[in-house]
Amino acid sequence: xxxxxxxHGLRFEExxxxxxxFVDRLYYQEAECGRIIHGFxxxxxxxxxxxxxxxxxxxWARDLHNAGSTMVWVDAxx
Numbered sequence: 235x236x237x238x239x240x241x242h243g244l245r246f247e248e249x250x251x252x253x254x255x256f257v258d259r260l261y262y263q264e265a266e267c268g269r270i271i272h273g274f275x276x277x278x279x280x281x282x283x284x285x286x287x288x289x290x291x292x293x294w295a296r297d298l299h300n301a302g303s304t305m306v307w308v309d310a311x312x
């Protein structure tokens with residue numbers, strides 16, 4: 235089952251911390267990908283910059299079925 239993080243209701247700083255924990259968890263649990271639900275606000279605009287800061291995030295893309303969420307792929311520790 236794909237891991238999901240829902241950022242609704244979080245302040246900007248809280249969302250950034252939650253994304254950090256989520257991406258770290260994906261990496262250390264050797265998950266291939268996960269979904270971040272973020273909506274369409276300021277957090278959605280900042281998310282690409284946050285994800286670009288991770289050397290083990292290989293790519294990310296808006297979910298084709300829900301533009302208010304982003305799929306994240308990681309090169310997990312194997």
